[in-house]
Amino acid sequence: MKQDITKSSTPEVTESVKRGLKTRHVSMIALGGCIGTGLFVASGSAISTAGPGGALVAYIGMGLMVYFLMTSLGEMATNMPISGSFAAYSSKYVDPALGFAMGWNYWFNWAITVAVDISTAALVMKFWLPGVPGWIWSLVALVLIVFINAMSVQAFGETEFWMSLIKVITIFVFLAVGFMTIVGIMGGHATGLDNFTYKKAPFVGGFPAILSVFVVAGFSFQGTELVGITAGESEDPEHDVPKAINQVFWRIILFYILAIFVIAAVLPYTSPDLLGSSASDVAISPFTLVFRRAGLAAAASVMNAVILTSVISSANSGMYASTRMLYSLSKEGYAPKLFERTWKNGIPYPALIATTIVAAVTFFTSIAGPQIYLWLVAASGLTGFIAWFGIALSHFRFRRAFVRQGHKLSELKYHAKWFPVGPLLALVLCVAVIVGQDPQSFFTGNWEQVLITYISVPLVLVLYAVYKIRHHTKLIPLDEVDVSPIHEEGTLKDKD
Numbered sequence: 001m002k003q004d005i006t007k008s009s010t011p012e013v014t015e016s017v018k019r020g021l022k023t024r025h026v027s028m029i030a031l032g033g034c035i036g037t038g039l040f041v042a043s044g045s046a047i048s049t050a051g052p053g054g055a056l057v058a059y060i061g062m063g064l065m066v067y068f069l070m071t072s073l074g075e076m077a078t079n080m081p082i083s084g085s086f087a088a089y090s091s092k093y094v095d096p097a098l099g100f101a102m103g104w105n106y107w108f109n110w111a112i113t114v115a116v117d118i119s120t121a122a123l124v125m126k127f128w129l130p131g132v133p134g135w136i137w138s139l140v141a142l143v144l145i146v147f148i149n150a151m152s153v154q155a156f157g158e159t160e161f162w163m164s165l166i167k168v169i170t171i172f173v174f175l176a177v178g179f180m181t182i183v184g185i186m187g188g189h190a191t192g193l194d195n196f197t198y199k200k201a202p203f204v205g206g207f208p209a210i211l212s213v214f215v216v217a218g219f220s221f222q223g224t225e226l227v228g229i230t231a232g233e234s235e236d237p238e239h240d241v242p243k244a245i246n247q248v249f250w251r252i253i254l255f256y257i258l259a260i261f262v263i264a265a266v267l268p269y270t271s272p273d274l275l276g277s278s279a280s281d282v283a284i285s286p287f288t289l290v291f292r293r294a295g296l297a298a299a300a301s302v303m304n305a306v307i308l309t310s311v312i313s314s315a316n317s318g319m320y321a322s323t324r325m326l327y328s329l330s331k332e333g334y335a336p337k338l339f340e341r342t343w344k345n346g347i348p349y350p351a352l353i354a355t356t357i358v359a360a361v362t363f364f365t366s367i368a369g370p371q372i373y374l375w376l377v378a379a380s381g382l383t384g385f386i387a388w389f390g391i392a393l394s395h396f397r398f399r400r401a402f403v404r405q406g407h408k409l410s411e412l413k414y415h416a417k418w419f420p421v422g423p424l425l426a427l428v429l430c431v432a433v434i435v436g437q438d439p440q441s442f443f444t445g446n447w448e449q450v451l452i453t454y455i456s457v458p459l460v461l462v463l464y465a466v467y468k469i470r471h472h473t474k475l476i477p478l479d480e481v482d483v484s485p486i487h488e489e490g491t492l493k494d495k496d
Contacts (some may be wrong), residue, residue: 017083017327018153018346021234023243025157029317030227030244031251032164034066035171036310037120038220040303043260044267044274044286046216050209052195052264053202058213059220059260063252065429066221068422069388072395073228074245078413079398079485081241083232083324086225086387088332089394092482093401095475097468102390103329105460109383110322111355112376115362117315118142124308127300138363145316146356149323152345153233156320163313170306171255174287177294178262186294187266195268204269211436218433220256222384223314224248225391229321232328233346242414259287266290319355326351375452382437382456385430392426399423401481413485 021029046055076089087106091099121141122134148159177186184190196202203210227244231237263286267274273289285307291299327348330339339351365372399419402412409415416422434457441449467473 016346017233017324017342017348019233019235020153020346021157021230021240023236023240025154025161026227026230026234026240027244027247028161028164029157029230030070030224030248032160032167032223032313032317034221034224034248034252035164035167035255036220036223036314037307038216038222039171039256039259040287040307040310041285042216042220043256043263044289046213047260047264047267047269047286048271048274049205049216050213051201051204051269052260054204054210055213055260055264056257057203058210059217059256062214062217062221062429063256065426066224066252067248068416068418069391069426070224070227070245070248071416072423072426073225073391074242074414075412075416076391076395076398077228077231077241078238079483081231081234081237082486083229083328085228085231085328086391086394087325088328089398090390091332093394093398093476094390095468095473096471097464097473098390098393099332100329100334100467101460101463102387103325103332103334104463105383105456106387107322107325107329107355108358109380109387110318110325111358112362112380114142114145114315114318114322114355114359115366116377117311117318118145118359118363119366121308121311121315124304124311127304135367141312141315142356142360142363145312145319146352148316149319149352150347150349152347156316157230159316160313163309163316166306166309167313168255170287170303171259174290175258175262177296178259178266178290181290181294182262182265188295191266193265195265198268199270201269211432214429214433215436218385221252223317225384225387226317226321228391229324232324238413263287263290266293319352319359322355323348323351326355375455378452378455380456382434382454385434386456386460388426389430389434392423392430396420396423396427397476397478397481398483401478402483404478405481405483407483 043055046058049055050058073086076093077085080089080092082088087099087103089099090102118138118141119134122137125132125137126134148155181187182191182193205212227241227248231241234240267286267289271289274286285303287306288299288303291303296302326335326339327342329335330337330351339348339354341350342348362376365376395416399416434454438449438453441447441453
């Protein structure tokens with residue numbers, strides 16, 4: 001293992017995280033980040049909305065964008081492997097004000113998402129134990145993920161490895177059962193591809209329906225950017241990050257595209273059971289329906305366990321991501337210096353405690369003040385797409401500055417292919433998905449719904465504007481962008 005990087009001579013309290021994530025941890029975190037309830041549950045509503053062909057087109061298009069996005073992140077993360085990576089990249093390659101806005105926005109998003117996930121865990125547990133109050137299960141889930149994140153980064157990585165492995169095994173079993181059902185080995189009779197031409201299939205609802213499914217697919221893929229956060233604690237980021245990213249594309253094809261193909265072939269898009277889109281709809285998860293169609297009676301209980309694993313994994317990753325982002329913001333000078341303090345095991349406990357408090361308060365508002373909770377969740381809704389937009393913009397400027405300053409691509413440890421097509425495609429699709437969240441409310445003048453849907457955007461703009469006005473920052477000229485590589489944690493914020 002590489003030497004830990006510290007700034008303090010005291011044996012207990014330091015100012016640096018530890019590089020304790022192994023290659024298999026980083027790979028599984030990258031994989032597990034894009035496998036969750038979006039695939040296990042919401043994929044059914046995508047097929048119901050746009051038909052089998054429309055759903056496949058939307059997921060293939062979004063998967064391609066995510067691949068390009070991850071290669072962009074990989075190029076920057078191997079050049080500058082730090083925790084809270086893409087907020088720092090926005091500061092270093094675009095504008096410090098953008099880094100400030102991106103970092104706080106992302107931290108807030110994941111802190112809120114932890115509260116949503118522990119609420120969802122309670123809903124899932126009701127499948128088995130409906131008589132137990134849901135808040136008890138939510139509290140148990142919160143304590144569990146705080147404990148995992150407080151132990152060590154190795155404990156987090158190992159936990160995510162095994163939970164991701166459970167999801168991967170489930171998908172392999174699902175694909176095997178699904179294809180046997182399609183050809184008639186299981187389930188009584190072969191379904192073939194008849195459902196692809198059933199009624200209005202394969203494309204239902206035209207382009208507007210496909211665009212709406214792009215939104216669903218985008219939410220399904222959120223979390224893949226976690227590989228950038230892990231770069232700061234990977235034992236060998238120059239090797240681990242590119243390997244994890246290179247595997248993302250093929251795994252997306254395997255897991256998402258093939259899974260949706262199987263669901264669409266076995267179940268007609270007109271089935272009312274496909275409309276479920278939340279983890280509470282486990283009994284009608286398309287995975288459950290396919291297993292039942294194949295004659296596996298215990299499918300609902302098995303899928304409930306898998307979905308519970310996915311929810312806990314999401315909360316665990318969310319706690320990790322938000323803690324490291326707050327730690328990174330502190331190191332950049334964007335948050336109080338308290339939050340860059342770490343203990344001897346490399347865990348930034350002040351950041352962990354602050355994130356836990358925000359998650360807990362958010363959860364309790366769901367009980368005491370449902371309207372406040374609705375606004376908090378809405379405020380975090382588009383954050384993932386905004387973060388992706390920031391990644392694509394940062395990479396576009398990084399590569400242009402790198403070439404402008406006379407550097408050759410061979411100097412990079414890893415370089416994204418198809419530049420500038422990749423980041424430009426990601427920028428366009430991110431904007432399209434953000435705008436396409438709820439255009440109907442614009443047309444009908446439902447401004448309250450517009451505000452609920454799009455509130456993330458003005459919040460980021462306000463953060464950006466406040467910092468920019470206060471510190472008089474500017475867009476960094478390409479000739480002045482610092483593209484030099486670093487191999488240690490350090491402060492990257494330009495002093496103004």
